[in-house]
Amino acid sequence: MDSSNSFFWTFAYDFIRGPMVWAAFIVFFAGTLFQVFRLLSFTKEQPISKLTPGPGRFIPKKADDKGKKDWVMWLKLSIAGVNPFMTIVSTIFHVLLIVMPIFVLGHNILLDNSFGVSFFSLSESVSDFLTIIVILCVAVFLYRRLFLDRVKAITTWSDYLFLSLAAAPFVTGFFAYHQVFENYRLIISLHILSGELMLMAVPFTKFVHMIYSVIIRLTVVSEYSLGRGNRTW
Amino acid sequence: MFWKQSTTGVNTKEVKAILDEKKAKMKLSLKACAHCTLCAESCFLFMGRNKDPKYMPSYKFLNSVGVLYKKKGKVDRLDLGEMRDLIWERCVLCTRCYCPVGIDIPDMIALARRVCRSQGVYPQYERD
Numbered sequence: 001m002d003s004s005n006s007f008f009w010t011f012a013y014d015f016i017r018g019p020m021v022w023a024a025f026i027v028f029f030a031g032t033l034f035q036v037f038r039l040l041s042f043t044k045e046q047p048i049s050k051l052t053p054g055p056g057r058f059i060p061k062k063a064d065d066k067g068k069k070d071w072v073m074w075l076k077l078s079i080a081g082v083n084p085f086m087t088i089v090s091t092i093f094h095v096l097l098i099v100m101p102i103f104v105l106g107h108n109i110l111l112d113n114s115f116g117v118s119f120f121s122l123s124e125s126v127s128d129f130l131t132i133i134v135i136l137c138v139a140v141f142l143y144r145r146l147f148l149d150r151v152k153a154i155t156t157w158s159d160y161l162f163l164s165l166a167a168a169p170f171v172t173g174f175f176a177y178h179q180v181f182e183n184y185r186l187i188i189s190l191h192i193l194s195g196e197l198m199l200m201a202v203p204f205t206k207f208v209h210m211i212y213s214v215i216i217r218l219t220v221v222s223e224y225s226l227g228r229g230n231r232t233w
Numbered sequence: 234m235f236w237k238q239s240t241t242g243v244n245t246k247e248v249k250a251i252l253d254e255k256k257a258k259m260k261l262s263l264k265a266c267a268h269c270t271l272c273a274e275s276c277f278l279f280m281g282r283n284k285d286p287k288y289m290p291s292y293k294f295l296n297s298v299g300v301l302y303k304k305k306g307k308v309d310r311l312d313l314g315e316m317r318d319l320i321w322e323r324c325v326l327c328t329r330c331y332c333p334v335g336i337d338i339p340d341m342i343a344l345a346r347r348v349c350r351s352q353g354v355y356p357q358y359e360r361d
Contacts, residue, residue, distance in 0.1 A: 042258055079333055082274045090269070090333075150270045153286035154295055159268050205264070209334045212265040216335030233258070233337050 013185065016192050024196035031203025032211055039215045043231040046221070093137035094210070096130055097166065101195070103127075104173075124177070131174050138167040162206045168194035242310050243352055249306035251348050259344065262336045263299055266291060272338065275331035278323060290330035290338045293319050297345035306348075313354040320345050321356045 080087040101107060104127050108118035122130070141163055144151045172191035174180075181187050201207050217226045220233065252259065272290040273279050279288035286292055297316045301308060308316075320342050328339040349355055 038257075039261070042261075079271050079274075079331070083271060086269075086271060090271075144270075148270075150273055150284065150286040150289060151268070153289070154268045154270065154292055156268070206267065208261070209265040209267045212261065212336075213334040220335065222335075233340060 009185075013189055016189055016196070020196050021192070024199040028199040028202055031200075035203045035208060035211045036215055039212065040219065040231075043216075043220055043233055045230055046232045089137050089140050093134060093141075096134050096137075098210075100127070100130055100134065101169070106177075128174070128177060131170050131177075134170045135167065135174065138163060138170075158206060162201075165194065165198050165201060166207075169198060240307050240309050243308060243313065245307050247351055248301070248308065248348050251344070251351060252301055252306050255340075255344055258337070259298055259302055259341065262341055263295070263302055265334050265336055266295065266332075267334060268295075269333065272330055272332045275329060276324075277327070277329065278325070287319075288323050290324075290332070290342075293324050294336070294338050294341050298341045301345060301348060310352075310354070313349050313352055316345055317349055317354050317356065320349070 075081055100122075102119055103122045105121040105124055108121045112118040145155050145159060145163070146152075169191060172187055172194055176184065176187045176191050198207070202210060219225075219231045221230060268291065270286075270289055270291060273284070273286075273288075276288055276290050279285065279290075282288050297320050300312060300316065304312070324342055326339060326342060326346070330338045332338055346355075350359075
């Protein structure tokens with residue numbers, strides 16, 4: 001490697017580990033806040049009494065009966081009852097996607113070195129196992145995109161792109177931890193870069209469904225709303 | 234697009250004006266759709282038509298409002314005709330479709346119907 005090449009890689013490595021981390025977090029948090037307020041501006045408050053009970057909710061028979069919800073019925077009628085496999089895979093994937101990066105030991109050591117604070121850390125073997133679970137979930141999504149007619153019917157190139165982007169931090173993290181490739185520095189740079197790109201992409205791309213689903217399902221009232229919900233579109 | 238699509242017989246300004254009324258919601262809904270197809274079973278027509286993907290709520294939403302948005306309202310009669318089959322023949326607007334992300338699919342289908350109606354494209358039974 002000549003000196004100019006070496007200078008470029010050192011600069012790129014330092015940039016990815018330094019200013020770009022800050023840029024990624026600022027874009028992520030500011031963009032998320034913007035989208036939350038934007039979503040709330042699309043909906044308006046409505047007294048809940050105006051909305052009729054849906055399936056899974058008992059219609060009150062007596063005046064003092066407040067229409068208790070039948071949670072078993074609610075679950076059976078939801079996607080969890082109709083498509084339990086995908087519900088489990090999707091839930092595990094999304095929970096790990098958010099929780100894993102916070103509790104990985106390597107990330108907490110970096111936090112501790114930089115700010116003197118850190119979260120509780122998972123053991124390396126647990127993190128490794130959970131990373132494999134995330135990659136398996138991605139494999140399930142990829143299989144559906146490639147082979148199921150119903151998914152193929154609405155799949156576009158961007159679906160593959162965003163699935164790759166979601167998988168990239170975990171795949172590169174797995175490779176880096178096990179030092180699968182000789183060039184550790186390149187793999188760890190790709191790991192950091194993919195994580196940063198993903199963070200920045202969340203509020204402004206297809207990943208916005210992460211924010212959208214939480215806000216809409218918690219605030220907009222429907223039979224399947226996760227919260228009490230007192231807003232309508 | 235390399236060529237300019239003929240929009241003869243379509244008042245594209247009127248179409249765009251209708252779309253603009255719900256532009257933000259439409260844009261965000263299209264972006265938020267993860268193309269997961271988990272909405273499929275919530276449509277009784279999908280279940281009753283041998284699980285044909287063309288009856289999935291997401292398919293109907295993406296191929297009606299999605300097309301209108303992508304083309305910025307500059308659609309032709311053929312596009313609207315295809316849309317008519319999709320949003321009337323394959324959807325009864327029963328509002329029972331369920332999106333795990335929370336997209337208001339019925340409202341989006343209703344928007345596409347409004348656009349079609351504004352251009353005189355709707356099923357015969359609505360004329361009678």
